[in-house]
Amino acid sequence: MELTPQQKAARPLLYIGLASIAMSFAGLTSGYVVARSALSAKAQWQTIELPVWFYLSAALIALSSVALMRAQNQVKSGGDARLPMVLTLIMAVLFAFFQVFGWNALTDQNIFFTGPGSRPEASWLYVITWFHWIHILVGLIVLGRMLWRITRGYYVGAKMLRFTLGAQFWHFLGFLWFYLLGFLIILR
Template sequence: MANEAFKNDNNSTGVHPLKFSLWLIIISIIMMFAAFTSAYIVRRAEGDWLEYDLPNILLINTIVIVLSSVAMQLAYVAAKHNNLQRLKIMLLLTLGLGVAFLIGQWNGWAILVENNVYFGGRGSNPAGSFLYVLTGVHGFHLVTGLIFVALTYMSSLKYKVHSKNLLRIQLCTTYWHFLGGLWLYLYIFLRINH
């Protein structure tokens, strides 16, 4: 019965409830990050803003997340063409690149700490706190994306992801591309406004 929710409904003219729910989640995340980046701009204009170099690992992470998005798209294409072996490989590659991204973020935070850029507390500056919040909240959402990819991978092992059952991989691909696009926005925003 639970798997019925993931089956394609080709006879329906409306939007699948799970797709609608995913888009509501994406819109709410967009609104949250719009609020964060707006607050960043307003607070920066007030002065008392610490200027520091962004860790170079953020550029490396940008490349990693773009590659993970490519791997996710290749997984989706493989599912559409019933290339189940390639589907599994590309999902694993997406997982690996997602974990590499998170490790890169952790290393980026370590570099910030080495340069005396901290989150909150005494001796901290709002500039550092904003960077930790922006990257940390994105990292949290990336963890949820990794869980989604892992569950899709587990379903592919049971042959529940294929050309006649694409909803799960469609949802996963949409969310993963969104996370990649969100990171690109954050990276460009930080480069321009830093």
């Protein structure tokens, strides 16, 4: 089936969007490195132990990507993709909740974003993880729409491109979380 001009433009537009997101996080992590270097030189940077919730959420986002790949294979072969797509969405929602649990664990340790007792390293940690979380919320909308379309048999022929692009967006967010988690582990 021939792609429409709009469909042909969709993939490059997604990649431009993903590059913009990546550059935003490159800027944030660069700012973190500069702040850490400057404050470490003055012995004003303290190490923060990341909450276990952040590690558990990494497992969830990885498993959600595996389930999404299964759903994509089912869609391509004309099979029933509802179950793997539901599992993907459940794990994605759990990821979002685990992030909130992680922030709650930080506040329980008196590690605050702002206000009396806040520290620069904590503020950076919150900003980086919040910014990713906002993108996860967008990803949840995308996954929800994908599930809705699966239940209606929407993804056939050239319309499969929309599923592929949605899946690429979600996998990108997962990769991004692993990058950020690794970054925060190494440069505490």
